[in-house]
Amino acid sequence: xxxxVGVVVFPGSNCDTDTVWALSRAGAEPVxxxxxxxxxxxxxxxxxxxxxxxxxxLRAGVIARFSPVMRAVAGYAADGGLVLGICNGFxxxxxxxxxPGALLRNRSLRFVCxxxxxxxxxxxxxxxxxxxxxxVLRMPVAHxxxxxxxxxxxxxxxxxxxxxxxxxxxxxxxxAGVEDRExxxxxxxxxxxxxxxxxxxxxxxxxxxxxADALLGSDDGMLVLRSLVEAAAERAQxxxxxxxxxxxxxxxxxxxxxx
Amino acid sequence: MNAEILATRFHFAVNVLPKEGxxxxxxxxxxxxxPHLGLAGIGQVRVGRRVELAVDAPDAAAARGLVEELARxxxxxxxxxxYAIEALGAISAARREVGG
Numbered sequence: 001x002x003x004x005v006g007v008v009v010f011p012g013s014n015c016d017t018d019t020v021w022a023l024s025r026a027g028a029e030p031v032x033x034x035x036x037x038x039x040x041x042x043x044x045x046x047x048x049x050x051x052x053x054x055x056x057x058l059r060a061g062v063i064a065r066f067s068p069v070m071r072a073v074a075g076y077a078a079d080g081g082l083v084l085g086i087c088n089g090f091x092x093x094x095x096x097x098x099x100p101g102a103l104l105r106n107r108s109l110r111f112v113c114x115x116x117x118x119x120x121x122x123x124x125x126x127x128x129x130x131x132x133x134x135x136v137l138r139m140p141v142a143h144x145x146x147x148x149x150x151x152x153x154x155x156x157x158x159x160x161x162x163x164x165x166x167x168x169x170x171x172x173x174x175x176a177g178v179e180d181r182e183x184x185x186x187x188x189x190x191x192x193x194x195x196x197x198x199x200x201x202x203x204x205x206x207x208x209x210x211x212a213d214a215l216l217g218s219d220d221g222m223l224v225l226r227s228l229v230e231a232a233a234e235r236a237q238x239x240x241x242x243x244x245x246x247x248x249x250x251x252x253x254x255x256x257x258x259x
Numbered sequence: 260m261n262a263e264i265l266a267t268r269f270h271f272a273v274n275v276l277p278k279e280g281x282x283x284x285x286x287x288x289x290x291x292x293x294p295h296l297g298l299a300g301i302g303q304v305r306v307g308r309r310v311e312l313a314v315d316a317p318d319a320a321a322a323r324g325l326v327e328e329l330a331r332x333x334x335x336x337x338x339x340x341x342y343a344i345e346a347l348g349a350i351s352a353a354r355r356e357v358g359g
Contacts, residue, residue, distance in 0.1 A: 058333070063333075101338070102338045104281070104282055106284070107284055
């Protein structure tokens with residue numbers, strides 16, 4: 001039986017249909033969650049898709065934060081529920097304080113829409129346990145406000161605590177400097193995605209759902225989405241709520257596919 | 260009736276700016292355009308946002324309290340921005356009726 005994964009639809013979301021499609025491919029039964037409803041319908045994970053929620057007025061993601069569905073998502077996350085924010089969804093989670101840091105206007109001031117290379121810094125999480133360690137993933141970015149910012153002390157703490165989940169890298173897998181072309185928005189320390197301390201909420205600027213079929217140029221995004229769907233299924237079946245099962249499997253995979 | 264002041268409408272502006280030291284690519288872009296304009300001696304340009312609003316409240320302190328809360332919760336992200344509240348004056352309900 002496939003696991004139900006919610007996809008939040010805000011006014012201005014525009015990646016919701018792609019996300020539903022890609023989650024289906026990853027084995028989930030996607031459920032659309034309307035922004036005015038505070039009920040998540042018993043889903044085993046929630047994805048906040050890309051787009052321009054509430055027109056991105058004021059600051060990207062900030063008005064979405066006060067919607068009924070986000071109050072429900074905040075409670076769900078506090079109870080340990082799995083939440084993944086993609087692009088605008090990441091901005092919403094950062095504005096809501098569910099993830100550390102902020103996404104500033106791109107250093108170039110340009111909207112950037114192209115494929116980038118990223119590397120998962122951890123492959124033992126509910127969002128990355130399917131990703132082979134050290135593998136360079138290709139997926140598109142499409143955003144105007146993706147420059148990851150946090151103060152130096154917070155950045156140091158994120159690195160120390162393993163909360164940097166993805167980094168922009170060059171073809172050889174080395175992190176890109178803030179002015180390098182491989183870093184599409186000038187993110188500090190090349191951060192493309194982060195995870196919360198509890199390990200159940202994550203966000204990234206690149207779009208895994210747009211890299212979900214080799215016909216589209218890459219299916220690397222499926223590694224992320226399959227990780228999430230499998231972790232959600234494990235929880236729905238009463239498996240380890242702490243993700244130990246997933247983590248144990250990830251360890252095995254990492255050993256088996258080490259660089 | 261008209262003479263009685265039921266509530267007063269207070270006008271405010273909230274000026275939001277990127278915090279000191281935060282990357283401000285808009286400010287930088289403006290600065291970089293200065294040579295094209297032939298203007299010299301201008302620097303430290305920062306681009307922010309000004310929000311004007313009106314609050315109906317019994318007194319100025321209550322009105323400012325609401326604006327503070329709005330600025331803190333919504334208009335400004337304290338991680339990256341700072342704000343300053345500017346009072347722009349007040350009009351009482353009774354006088355507004357007289358004014359049409």
